[in-house]
Amino acid sequence: MVEYFLCMVLFCLGLYAILIKRNLIKIIIGLAIMEYAMNLFFILLGYKKGATVPIFSSLTEPHPEVMVDPVAQAMVVANVVIGLAVTFILVIIAILIYEKYGTFDIRDVNKLKG
């Protein structure tokens, strides 16, 4: 039960970084921390006490009932791929913003108002 609580604390720390920090790169890092928290949550969902790796070592050993959930791990792999692609685009946009505006501070990057 403590693990779920700590996972949510990590999620809220990432959300704090996105909301409060003023540097563009720190916002990207906050988004990455939130992604890690969600991946951790999915892996925690699939865990069973005393279970083993979901890989067959022969045709009958180990029994499928003492394995952890492999579907949750597949979802984590897909989520990691998506997080990678979003982080790429955000980093490239941040570099281009530095070239156009001259600063990373979000208080100065505000040409659109109203």
Added chain:
Amino acid sequence: MTVIVKTVTRYTDVLILMFGMYFIFNGHLTHGGGFVGGIIVALSFIHVMLAFGKEVALKRVTERIIKLCVGLGAISFLLIGIIGFTKGAFLYNFFRKPGVDYIGEPFSLFSSGIMPLMNVAICLAVASGFYAIFIALVVYKIGKRR
């Protein structure tokens, strides 16, 4: 980079590449698969670029080859799916013979139908895509402001 880094890189990048390929080809038996193996294969190229500089790294594996590999990986994944489409459903495992439960020998390397082929296609697309973005971030010069 210093001489120590360059000498060690000469030995370790081949080892990383082989480890990545082992991960890919055993994707249907143990942990691994296309995406993780592709990232490790890309890491071996990035290792060379970090140690020796970008001119040496871009001399053999040019940018045209990398862009070709990205497109090839994606199209071959889709083409294998379309071949399955003509034989049943989309992404159907067309090596399957009706009535037999396993495709090939269980736990052998050349078994389980289209899964190793898909792993290789995904590796090609992911490795070249990752390396291409790394090159784009390294080669790009920040121009004048405003």
Added chain:
Amino acid sequence: MLTLFIIIPLFGAFVIFLVGKYSKNISYFMGWIVPAFLSVLALSLVGTKETLTYQIGGWVQPLGITLVGDGLSLFFLPVINIIVFAAAVFSIPYIEKYTSKWIYFALFLVMQASMNAVVLTGDIFNLFIWIEVGGLASYALVCYKVEPEALESSFKYAVLNSVGLLFVLFGIGLLYAYTSTLNMAEIGRILHERPNLKLVGFVTVLFFTGFGLKSAIVPFHSWLPDAHSSAPSPVSALLSGVLIKSLGIYTLLRIMFNVFGFNLYISKLFIFLGLLSIITGGILAIYQKDMKRLLAYSTISQVGYIIFSFGLGTPLGMFAGFFHLVNHAAAKSLLFLTSGAVLHVTGEREMGKLGGLREKMPVTAFTSMVGSMSVSGVPPFGGFWSKLVIIIAAVQAREFLGASVAVGISIVTLAYYLKLQKNVFFGELKPVWNNIKEAPWMMCFSMILLAILCIGLGALLLPGVRAVFITPAVNVLAGGMQYCNAVLRI
């Protein structure tokens, strides 16, 4: 048959990515032939009576991914594909000024593939993946011209959408932990057998946050004016016309009506958020000086009408919602395309500096007038009929406050559209614009196509046409849990 909607645009996108740099004609050719072929295919599927399903990979029902084509999905498909075709034809002369044109068309086709796949899939994690893919293509398309405002708005758009989708992922994880399956029909069936009000209430709030952010409902609307006004115009037309409806409103409807079951709390949430969106979007649109920003705020208001109408819960309300969705998709895309034509010819977006363009650009002015009158609700265009049915449905369901707000903001909508028309097209021609010409013929072709759709969509009110297009979709939503039976028996 259903997989063709996903395979063909992806195949076109990869081919354009491989050979587009060396041959410009292939990218232009693939850019318009794929949406044209898919719109013909979607229109041919419209009248099917039973639910089409398709198992990917041949895997049996709860294990694999299912593609479901019932009345709701087959209603959205022609809307998406026809508007993508119009925007693709429009963008061929529009991107002559920019470099690396093949990337534009490749991303365009990926966006179309993801919108088709969101509407067709029956698996909740697959839905999340395709929403992320469509979002990624749109982040890259919004900052296609590397100007400062486009980059800033794309960054804001990307961060906000990613955070919203992380909330959705949290909800999907909780649902998977309770029901141990990812198939939407199976989740609906298991939630019906062992109901758990606390879990479903919490997951409803999470899904409203995430999908509401994607469909720009009012507390989560702040990315929309920047993103839709800084994008290139055909991309704005797509984003505002179909991406909001396909990735946002469709997923809300599918999950709230078919998986959870429609109850009083969801109805109240829909009505409250819908009314808030109508008022906020309508009032904030009056102050705008930029043409595309005014259209973006108007989108928020009209999406509020659609959500309010679905929240009423009666079959007439659902019919009104679908009708207004189709009308708004056609009219708003047309308005963004006309503003793109004005921007392409004059290079100016502020309404104060334009004026009297009616003499020089007659086709653009006429189609823009058609689009504005359709959204404001002036007879005989399509928008009048749909707003009338929304107000009748609201009065029938005893929502008198909602009906009066809808009527009041409709007058405000007419006001700011008249302001747009007067400042841009009527009035005196400034001497700066004395030698501009009409837009190129491909742009006029797509604008005329959408204008014909705007005028002709009033015919959806006739009983014969209505029974073919909209009644299957209303039956799917009104049936609720019958979606689960229809998918799982087949």
